[in-house]
Amino acid sequence: MKIYHETNSFLEECFHTLEAPVPPPSAIKQGKGWVLRYDEKYHCLELAIVQKLARYISGLNASLLLLESGYTQELGAIFRTLDEFQEDIVFLALPIVGGIEITETHKKYLEQFFQEEFDNPGNAILSTQKRDTIPRKKIWAVIANSGQSGLNPHDQREVSRTISQIYSGYVHGASCHICDMIGGDPLHYFLSGMAGTPRQAEFAYNYWDYTYRGLISVVFAAKALGEAEIVERGYKFIEYFEATTDDTGSGDPEKLMKKVKRKNA
Template sequence: MNPLYNQALTNMEHTVHVLAERVPPPVRVPYKDHFVYRHVDQSLNQALVQKLARMVSSLHAAHLLMDHGFIQEQASLQRILDELQEDITFLTFSVIFDNKTQLHQDYLDAFFEEEFDADTALASTQKRPMIPRKKIQAYIARTEGAAMDPSRGIELARTISKAYSGYVHAASPQIMDMYGGKPPKFHLRGMLGTQRHKEHRADLWNYFYRGIIAFAFVARTFDDEPLFAKIHHFLREFERLSGKNYASQEWDSL
């Protein structure tokens, strides 16, 4: 799978750079005695380019961790990737289905808000609002309602989020995935070759697959049908060359 993952990442990187050229670029904004780069227009498409950039970086990192057997850390990153996927879907659906709501504007306002509004963190009065994840998940579930019962979609998203949050917050059941062997012990340098490693290696495929879909959604949002068709073609090739899709029974063999 590594050559296929590398090809997917190469395609994603190229697409991020292409799309970044289609939005007003970041500008230098004075900060203390230096400057920072910021998108002053704060548009939905600028937010999407940033989200895609973070998605590619996180997929690179998750892939690297999986290769070395660090499945706890891989799963923690996948929790981030879940939210990136949801955020991109949430934003793109507002354009694709012509259904932008106040929730989308609230999300963008919070997304672009600066972390600090004073010279020091302690003096800052900034309190970034957080859009409840369940509201984003509910919007996606309602929009996808024609294909899936919205309540089932919300519960599915909640269940996945809860499971992977256990890796982020180091809950006991997830930590105990590190324990085993003969004699049993905590595996502190990764879990190469173990059953847990096989499971997480299989799981990583889903994140690459969903990442490709996220790029296709963004291509549609940018009204670029040739790019959408190109991504869709690669998605079919990704399925063919990996020998699986979302109906795959790979988990049954683990």
């Protein structure tokens, strides 16, 4: 686990460099209390990228704590959020570094992202507004059509859909996933984590992917925010991470997709 702790510390260090130029939020009166909010003039792609990256890195830190304690069910739920946070970072960065025009999907996303949860903060029950979130399929379409993944749009959308489905059952509590809490002799539910069981090893194997995608997300965010030094440091750390874990995220996307299709056939 040492390399994961080291990587998470690196990601935090990079994030603090990226957030430094961003004007801080101000305290505003809301209901009976005060909250921190960014001025509307800063409601842009770059700020949304910083905030999504904050959630990704925080979630990765939380995931490592759960992994070490064997709480695989809860870990699966966080993995599901990390899937979306990483997609959001790529989606938001594309008009800046991906050579595409900002789309209506981007504009609506930003509008809804910065929207308050309640239009009557003093009484949530009397609030009337609803958060009309952007369908995930529209975000997948923008990413797929950008041509950045190396896959054709159809296959990229299928990859996104599949990733979204893998851990969805952990969020909603599907029976097939809850059954993964059962083990031992006699069979019983593990209610205090599954440390020492094959489930912990399984999720330890999957944690590599989320750490690697965290590194990719930092590089993507740094490119969008114009932080060339972080981009360079990010690429060097990715090489170090691959060498230390003896695993790599490289490969021809089209060839990998064809291999998967042949295997399934």
